[in-house]
Amino acid sequence: MATTESRQSAIDVGSLTGLHWVGIVAALVSAAIHLRLGVGGLALPLRIGFLLAGLGFVGAVVLVLLDYRRRTVYAVGIPFTLVQIVLWYGINFAGGTKSFPADVGTLGAVDKVAQVVLIAVLVALLRR
Template sequence: MNRTEDLRSSALTPLHWLGIALAFVTAAVHLVLGVGLLPHWMGLAFFAATAGFLVGIWLVATGRRRRLVYLLGIPFTGTQIILWYLLNDPGSLDALGPADVIDKTAQAALIVVLIALYVREA
């Protein structure tokens, strides 16, 4: 692959930008919640999740191993949703706060985007 082909293959599409925006939203939510949970160990877990999303953003934005990032990002994000549910056990929609709604909506949409990117770039 020559330099021109390499630059074209690393170009970001609107779907990439949507995924980056969704990952940034969930990273920001985890950062804010993590600060609020300090000094409890859960604060550090939230920081780790923040770091995971930010590293994923950086790898996609710089064109590094994108298909692997998509493939790993799907279970990483899905695990965030499952852990949230297990730790919070929301009984109804009334039990959800604004951060929950924003974060879980962004994460669910991010999973859809990651699957679409993975399939599209196959």
Template structure:
């Protein structure tokens, strides 16, 4: 069943989602989870950085929720592009010259997410 009603009355609207939509959901979930994990990891050492990671995680996971609920998808695609793209130079400035494998993997995920969002937006999906 492609449309399910959650216990809180919200309905998932996944019937119109394509493989590209699901790829975007997966990519945004991965980067959202990484940022959530980083928020947890930095909570004691650098509260400001932990809060920034938490805000990023909420942004990515909130976008996933909006797409799954079918709420103004095109708006979330177009807002998601600069939101995601903005993460890359911030990561570079904060981490240069010591780039870890997790950060690099996350940036690859984010670049792929930007491509997916741009294609979805252009298609009017």
């Protein structure tokens, strides 16, 4: 017989829609890229930032899978992801030596597409 505590910590995929899964995949793509960059040869402050961002995406996916305050996760996820996009642009292109869009790169393009998809999914889920 399951207790209330064990039921609350179980993954609840039955309540997830196709839209949820698109968001989960997009978040995991962005998480994987951030974690990969975070363990790479970047300067320490950037490395820590990438690791924290990657862990933030993974943590949000876990909360959604556990059906823990999903609407709050959606609401926090939108500005969290928007900040990722703004920081990426600011660090790489605003006043820098790189030009947009010529110097985006494969990882940057994949990450930003995943993040734009994630924001669209989060907005749609929040509006339901």
